[in-house]
Amino acid sequence: MKLPRSSHTDKPWRIHELTPDFTVEDVWALPTPGGPDDFPRLLENFGSGNFPEGAPLIVRVLWEARWKLGRLFGWDDENGGLGTRVPMLLDRLPDDLRAAPRGPDLGDLPFSSLYQLDDEWAAEMANRTVHGVLHLSWVPDESGGYRGQMAVLVKPNGRRGAAYMALIKPFRYLFVYPALLGIIGRGWQASTAGARPTP
Template sequence: MRLPIGTHTQRPWRIHRIAPDFAVLDVWAYRCPGAGPDDLATMLSAIQASATHDSGPSPSRLLFAVRWKLGELFGWDDEESTVPSLTECLPEDLRRPETGAPMAGLPFTLLYQTHDEVAMEVVNRTVHAVAHLGWVRTRDGDYQLRMAVLVKPNGLLGRAYLSAIAPFRYLIVYPAMTRQWERAWRERAGSSGIVTPLTGNPR
């Protein structure tokens, strides 16, 4: 379910101070029945497990395959970049040994994790982006997982890229992600063996 931008910007997430000049592109909500405020690591592990094990055909997976191939052809994802990582902006209490480590099954590196929010980063020649996940308590007392996508386009190429992919995000990528993540939560008992950078107790 897509939500207004203000549902993210009005909450006291720590990412606001770390990425103050990033624009919030999208905010999306996921149903996670029975979730509690300390279940973020469990949810993230389930998401990573579903991404690692789900290899069947889907329009979303096809789009990502096309995106990676275009990136390979045009050098969009070259490791060399003049854009500094947001890890340099982290306060000391958010720094962990896993900071900057690749996320298993996801095209991101870890920025930080607390008990109720996690931020993941990707930097390439089109955009500098952050995927932020956090638990939010709803009016009926349940907890809802919310994802906000924060971006800073890299010049004209980045702005053109974001405009070009907008229809695909709303029509294909986010609906497919919603089904996958909500299913991952329901089936989370089978994902406990996945090893991710998010080990130990978050601060």
């Protein structure tokens, strides 16, 4: 379920210290009901997820098309990313976050983990169109339990980056986010079933 931006901005997350020049693009409630100590399980599932391989065909086609366009237009070349086009947020970390665990490796997804806390994790990526942050958190839900929350923060690279974000927005909302949330939800259900003691 899509949430208002205030669901992220009104919380005292540490990521705010690092991203005052970023815009909150999207905030989503994740289908991951659990208890107060289940955040590590969310991160483990997220890091071992099968996106985009497990997504519907249309999402896999769009994903592959994006990377082909990136190669064609040079969006993802090595001089357009972290530490080259933009400074790494990793370099902005205060001492306590620098000493914290980094968090999961996302495999083929183009994100680099920044830090992991008891209820918050962040990773960054950059190319020639945008500098982005993926933020996962663990929040109380309306039923007295807890659930995951995902926020996407962006800093587009000038007009080209803003145009790129506007162009991909309908595809994200119609295809990518529903597929990603479905994969997260199915992974969560499977891990929950696996965590139940056998009678």
